[in-house]
Amino acid sequence: MEILMSVLIGVLMSVSVWLMLSRNLVKFLFGLVLISNVANLIIFTVGGLTVGAPPLIVDGGSEVYANSLPQALVLTAIVIGFGLVSFTLILALKAYQALGTVDVDEMLLAEQPAGHQAVNENAATEESAPATTTTPDSDAAGKSPGTPL
Amino acid sequence: MTWLLILSLLVPMTTAAVTFMWPGRSESKGYISIAGMVTLCIISLILLYNVNTQGTLSNQMGGWQAPMGITLIADLFSAILVVVAAFVALAVSIHSFSDIGEEKVNGGFHTFLHMLIAGVVGAFITGDLFNLYVWFEVMLISSFALLVLGGSKIQLDGAVKYVAINLISTVVLLASIGLIYGLTGTLNMADLHQRVPMVENQSLVSVVAVLFLIAFGIKAAVFPLYFWLPASYHTLPISVSAMFAGLMTKVGVYALIRTFTLIFPGEHDSIDIVLLVLAVVTMIAGVLGAMTQTDIRRILSFHVIASIGFMLLGLGLNSTLAMSAAVFYMVHGILIKALLFMMAGIIGRLGGSYDLSELGGLYQDRPGFSILFLIAILTLIGIPPLSGFWAKVMIIEAGLASSDYFIIAMVLLISLITFIPLIRIWSEAFWKSAPAQSTHNNKRSTDIAPAALIPVLGLSLALFWIGLQPAWLIDAADRSAQSLLAPQAYIEAVLSDATEKVLPEDQS
16 A cells, blocks of 8 residues: 555656756646645655554454544645645636736746836836846846746 | 734734725824734734743644644744834835835735735744745745735836746745655644655655755745846835745745754754755855846845845754755844845935946946945954954854864855956946936936835945844854754744644634
C-alpha cells in the first residue's frame, strides 16, 4: 500500500511540477491544485496507513484503529488549500481581464523600467514613454528580476 | 498571566471582525482600527514585561496536554518581536489615513490588516509546527487580499508573481511538516527538540531540514528565491508595502531561526555553511539589485532582501553573540524598513513621482523632512550612534569571535555598497535641483499629510532611541539568544506545564 501511494505521489508530483513550470497561468493553476493534493497525500501516507479501520477507538481498546491526527491535518490543509486555490483562480481571471494575457512572460507591467509609473496607482495606462525617462540603465532594470515562473 | 497570549490573538481578530461589520463611515473604521492596534500594543508590552520578569510564558489550548494539544508560548525572542510587530502595525494603521482611500477601506483594508497582524503574532507565539503553518496561511491570505485591494492592473501583475511563489512555499512547508510528523510522531516544537535526535535515519532528518529551509527561505526572500519581492512590493499602496517590507519577510526569518535552533539543532554542521553562503549571496544580490534601480520603492525592496542576509548570518554563525546580533538586527530591520517605505511615500507625494530622474529639489522645499530622511538612511547604513551601527557591530563581533574573517569582510564591503543607492536617493531626490519639466508635475503636493508624518516621526524616534540607548535591547537580545541556543527553559515551559495539569479542569 505504501509503495502504491509513493508511486502515486511521485507521479502526481512530477505532473504538477511540469504544469507549474508552464508560462500559462491556467496550467500553473492546475499544477497548484495537484501539488496541494500531493502534500495532503504525503501527510496521509507518512502518518501511517491502516487499511480498513476507522480512526476511532472502540470500547475495550483492542480493535485496530487508524491514526486520526493525519486525517485532521489533511482536513485542515484541504480547507486552506481550497481557499487559496479559489483566490488564485479569481486572481488569474482578473489578471486575464485586466492584462489580456495568461502568459506570465508577458506580464511585465510591474517590472517596467521605473519612470513609466506615476505615483497614482492607477497609472497602469502607461504608454506615454517620453524619451527623457529611458535612461541607459533602464533596460537592466526592466530585465533583471521577476518572471520566476 | 497566560491569558495574555490568547488575548494578543483575540484583539486583532475581534478588531478585524468589528471593522468588517461596522456600518459607519470609512473614517470611523480607521479609528476603530487604530484603537485595536493601540490595545494590541499595550497587551504586547504587558506580555514583554511579564516574559522579561517571569521567564517564558506558555498556555495549552483547550487544556490538552502539551505534546497532544496546541501550545501557545512566548519566550523573550517572541515577545520582543510581538511588541515590534504591534508598533509597526499601529504606525501603518495611522499611516493608512493618508493613502488608503474610502473605496479600499470599504473593501476591507482594516479587516485584512488586522488579520495579517493576527497571523504574524500567531506565528511568533505558537509552539506547534502545524499551527505555525496555519498562522502562515492566515497571514498569507490576508496579504493576498491587501495585495489586490483596489485591483489596478499593475497590482494584479505583481500579485500573480507574489501569490504563485508563496503558494509553492506553502506546499513545501506542508509537505515537510507531514514528513517530520511521519519521522517523529509529534508536531509540538518542544517535543520535536527531544525526539528528532532519536530518529534512526538522520539523513532523512537532514532532507526535511532542507525542505524547511526552502519553504521558509521563500517567505524570507533568501537568495535564489527572492524574485517575487521586488516584483510586487512597489505595486502596493505605501501603507501596505511598509507593512509587508517591515514584517512579512521577518516572519520567515523568525521561523527559520526557530526551526533551526529548536527542531534541527543537530543539523548545524551541514546547514550552517549553506546558511552562511546563502546569507552572503543574498546580501550581495540585494545591494547590487538596489544599484540597478531608479524607482525609490524598488531600491528599498532590494534593501529588504539585503537585510535578510544580515539576519541569516546571525543564524549561520551559530553562536550566542551571532544570534543576539540577528535578534537585534531583526528589531532594527523591521522598524527601519517600515519607516523608509513610509518616507518613500512622502517623497512620492512631494515630488510627484517615485523615479529618481523626475525628482529633485526636495531639500529646498522641505529641509526638515530631508534631514529626517538623511538620518534614516544613515541608520540603515549603520553610522554611529544610530541603531544600524550597533546591529553591525554585533555581527562583526560575532564574526571576530568565531574567526570568520571572510564574513566580516563581506559585511563591511556590503555595508559600503549599501551606501551607494541610498545616497543616490539623497542626492537625486533632495540635493539636485528640480528637473525643469516633469511629466507628473501636476500631481505634486506641497504639504505632508499629518497622518503620514505622525508614524514617520514615531518610528524615527523609536529607532533614534534604540541607537542612543542600545544597552537594554542588546541585553534582551543576548538573553533571547541564550535561550534560543539552550532551549531547556522553553521546553520545560511547554512540557512540564502539561504534567502539572493532568486534569484539564485545572486549566479553567
